[in-house]
Amino acid sequence: MTITKENTxxxxxxxxxxxxxxxxVTCSLSELCLPRGLKKENLDKLDYIIKNSxxxxxxxxxxxxxxxxxxLFAIRTGSVKVYVLDKNGEEQIIGFYxxxxxxxxxxxxxxxxxxxxxxxxxxxxxxxPFEKMSLICAEIPEFQDQMFRxxxxxxxxxxxxxxxxxxxxxxxxxxxxxxxxxxxxxxxGYSSTVFNLPMSRQxxxxxxxxxxxxxxxxxxxxxxxxxxxxxxKILSIKDxxxxxxxxxxxx
Amino acid sequence: MTITKENTxxxxxxxxxxxxxxxxVTCSLSELCLPRGLKKENLDKLDYIIKNSxxxxxxxxxxxxxxxxxxLFAIRTGSVKVYVLDKNGEEQIIGFYxxxxxxxxxxxxxxxxxxxxxxxxxxxxxxxPFEKMSLICAEIPEFQDQMFRxxxxxxxxxxxxxxxxxxxxxxxxxxxxxxxxxxxxxxxGYSSTVFNLPMSRQxxxxxxxxxxxxxxxxxxxxxxxxxxxxxxKILSIKDxxxxxxxxxxxx
DNA sequence: CGCTTCTTTGATTCAACTCAATGGATGTGG
DNA sequence: CCACATCCATTGAGTTGAATCAAAGAAGCG
Numbered sequence: 059m060t061i062t063k064e065n066t067x068x069x070x071x072x073x074x075x076x077x078x079x080x081x082x083v084t085c086s087l088s089e090l091c092l093p094r095g096l097k098k099e100n101l102d103k104l105d106y107i108i109k110n111s112x113x114x115x116x117x118x119x120x121x122x123x124x125x126x127x128x129x130l131f132a133i134r135t136g137s138v139k140v141y142v143l144d145k146n147g148e149e150q151i152i153g154f155y156x157x158x159x160x161x162x163x164x165x166x167x168x169x170x171x172x173x174x175x176x177x178x179x180x181x182x183x184x185x186x187p188f189e190k191m192s193l194i195c196a197e198i199p200e201f202q203d204q205m206f207r208x209x210x211x212x213x214x215x216x217x218x219x220x221x222x223x224x225x226x227x228x229x230x231x232x233x234x235x236x237x238x239x240x241x242x243x244x245x246x247g248y249s250s251t252v253f254n255l256p257m258s259r260q261x262x263x264x265x266x267x268x269x270x271x272x273x274x275x276x277x278x279x280x281x282x283x284x285x286x287x288x289x290x291k292i293l294s295i296k297d298x299x300x301x302x303x304x305x306x307x308x309x
Numbered sequence: 310m311t312i313t314k315e316n317t318x319x320x321x322x323x324x325x326x327x328x329x330x331x332x333x334v335t336c337s338l339s340e341l342c343l344p345r346g347l348k349k350e351n352l353d354k355l356d357y358i359i360k361n362s363x364x365x366x367x368x369x370x371x372x373x374x375x376x377x378x379x380x381l382f383a384i385r386t387g388s389v390k391v392y393v394l395d396k397n398g399e400e401q402i403i404g405f406y407x408x409x410x411x412x413x414x415x416x417x418x419x420x421x422x423x424x425x426x427x428x429x430x431x432x433x434x435x436x437x438p439f440e441k442m443s444l445i446c447a448e449i450p451e452f453q454d455q456m457f458r459x460x461x462x463x464x465x466x467x468x469x470x471x472x473x474x475x476x477x478x479x480x481x482x483x484x485x486x487x488x489x490x491x492x493x494x495x496x497x498g499y500s501s502t503v504f505n506l507p508m509s510r511q512x513x514x515x516x517x518x519x520x521x522x523x524x525x526x527x528x529x530x531x532x533x534x535x536x537x538x539x540x541x542k543i544l545s546i547k548d549x550x551x552x553x554x555x556x557x558x559x560x
Numbered sequence: 561c562g563c564t565t566c567t568t569t570g571a572t573t574c575a576a577c578t579c580a581a582t583g584g585a586t587g588t589g590g
Numbered sequence: 591c592c593a594c595a596t597c598c599a600t601t602g603a604g605t606t607g608a609a610t611c612a613a614a615g616a617a618g619c620g
Contacts, residue, residue: 142472144557150472164468166461173468192454196447203443209460210417216467217415217424221393221401223474224518228608259567267475269609274568290567290617306395479576510599520577525600541585541599 081105090158090245091132092186092204100198107190110134113182120161120175120183127165129185133157136181137256140173141264151265153219154178154257156242160186163212178256223267226306231266232276233304236286240295252294332356341409341496342383343437343455351449358441361385364433371412371426371434378416380436384408387432388507391424392515402516404470405429405508407493411437414463429507474518477557482517483527484555487537491546503545 082093082101093101113135114120120131120138131138138155152173155161165171166188195202222234244250255262263273280286285301287294295301333344333352344352364387365371371382371389382389389406403424406412416422417439446453473485495501506513514524531537536552538545546552 142468144472146557150475152468152471163461164464167458167465168461172465192450192457196450196453199443199447202447202453206443206456206460207418209457209464210414210419213415213460213463213467214418214423216464216471217393217403220403220467220470220474221395223471224401224516258565265475270567271569271610272608275608278568306397509597521599522578522601523576526576529600 082108085134087132087134087158087246092160092208094204096198096200096204100201103194103198104201107187107194108132109185109187111183111185113180114177116177116179116181118177118181120177120181121165121171122174123170123172125171127162127169127171127188129187130160130162130191131175132160132184132186134182134184136183137178138175138181139178139257139261140175142173149264151261153215154261154265157246160208160212163209228266228268228272228276229279230304230306231268232262232273232280233285233301235262235266236293236295237301237305240298250295251298252292255288255291255293333359336385338383338385338409338497343411343459345455347449347451347455351452354445354449355452358438358445359383360436360438362434362436364431365428367428367430367432369428369432371428371432372416372422373425374421374423376422378413378420378422378439380438381411381413381442382426383411383435383437385433385435387434388429389426389432390429390508390512391426393424400515402512404466405516408497410493411459414460479517479519479523479527480530481555481557482519483513483524483531484536484552486513486517487544487546488549488552488556491549501546502549503543506539506542506544 082088082091082104083098085091085093088094088101093104096104123142133155135157138161139151140153140155140161141149141151144150153161161175162171164173191205195205218238222231226234239253239255240250243253257265259273259277260270262268263270266273268276277286277288281288283300285295285297287296333339333342333356334349336342336344339345339352344355347355374393384406386408389412390402391404391406391412392400392402395401404412412426413422415424442456446456469489473482477485490504490506491501494504508516510524510528511521513519514521517524519527528537528539532539534551536546536548538547
């Protein structure tokens with residue numbers, strides 16, 4: 059099946075709900091997201107260009123490959139899966155993204171999006187028009203620094219994934235994956251030990267370079283050895299130290 | 310063995326040779342490297358801050374993890390291996406870099422280098438002081454765009470590696486690796502079919518998540534099936550189409 | 561409520577790893 | 591310049607971790 063904007067359940071931004079005006083100044087994510095470390099007066103400038111769009115439902119795409127690159131997207135609530143299709147139409151997942159995280163950087167160079175970005179659950183987000191962002195960057199050095207940091211961050215995140223995919227066993231890959239989620243949720247002020255997996259086993263396997271069956275088996279093994287509990291989408295970590303040990307140098 | 314600056318053969322930049330003053334304006338890489346698309350007047354500003362350092366010998370490090378991040382590095386001639394060590398001291402290669410390519414982006418956020426960067430052969434490079442670069446970015450919009458493009462490029466490159474490592478067979482991985490080198494050398498005006506492999510089989514395997522023996526076996530297989538010839542470090546591609554086909558959607 | 565999709569478990573297969581050994585290349589010191 | 595040591599690359603044999611194939615149960619959806 060070819061995915062187009064048309065066959066997704068709902069077009070991004072066409073929700074019947076009007077979202078309240080949300081500003082960076084009052085946003086609870088401001089210390090994690092783009093505004094991190096910015097002075098109040100500069101935040102106001104940011105607010106002026108950032109469009110917080112109405113929420114979209116699970117299964118909708120934020121962008122498709124080939125779409126003209128206009129904006130980066132900052133996630134406010136919900137989660138996003140970023141993926142590409144190979145020439146056989148097989149999905150290859152690049153990453154999962156959560157509140158406070160910004161996506162779309164890979165499109166800057168090509169001036170077109172090169173990935174699919176789809177909501178894994180109801181999603182609210184801010185649209186960051188890149189051209190206007192560039193102008194502000196030139197104006198506010200702090201803000202330019204912050205943009206470079208975000209891009210640099212994205213590169214580091216991908217380094218970590220490369221290290222995870224290369225030369226790690228299925229057990230280690232899954233441990234690293236779970237600890238990464240745990241750490242990210244902790245930063246958001248959510249529980250680091252009990253959380254929801256917004257993606258399917260299939261998607262976890264795809265992301266980590268494992269078959270679904272392997273993911274399922276490792277989960278079962280981790281339950282048996284009392285490292286964690288998984289009931290459908292709910293995961294609770296029971297032995298963080300043991301999981302951490304499985305990660306090796308990573309996360 | 311722990312690697313420190315002290316036990317590398319020669320300290321970066323302490324060559325007894327004085328390198329001739331090289332400028333972006335006259336550099337043959339200017340269309341590939343940082344200056345791509347910049348106007349002459351802006352190139353001059355760039356030249357003013359860029360330090361082209363004396364060549365360093367094979368085995369020397371450009372930077373070590375933990376060193377304060379001061380500069381990005383643009384490669385002029387030679388090649389660089391970027392890697393990290395895991396907690397067991399095992400090397401994990403992140404990438405190989407060639408003339409016109411810029412490294413060090415992952416250090417921006419942490420303000421320290423997080424990888425090792427080592428010369429695989431005699432290396433000449435330009436040092437790009439990041440603070441000064443930031444200032445120029447704010448001044449010259451074109452240049453800011455270019456920096457964003459370079460960062461975005463790096464992200465794309467890593468996406469490709471992620472796709473390569475995840476779910477590809479040994480044959481496919483090696484085909485993708487070879488085609489990637491071929492394409493990069495072609496851009497530099499070198500031969501796309503006959504080139505030197507500056508890295509060992511061990512290093513290729515490490516980078517691709519394969520055992521040395523597997524790399525060796527695949528090379529032998531590719532020779533037998535007339536896809537290419539490898540004699541020690543010299544590789545010649547004999548059937549580009551077949552190699553390309555093995556790559557799937559990639560490169 | 562029936563259909564589809566997701567998850568789990570078992571049996572079997574296979575690609576790549578490990579272990580082992582050899583040959584070739586490179587480098588060092590006498 | 592040769593002898594020796596070291597490192598790198600190749601090939602073979604055997605093992606294994608994860609994939610594939612198959613099937614059944616559970617959950618989500620219209």
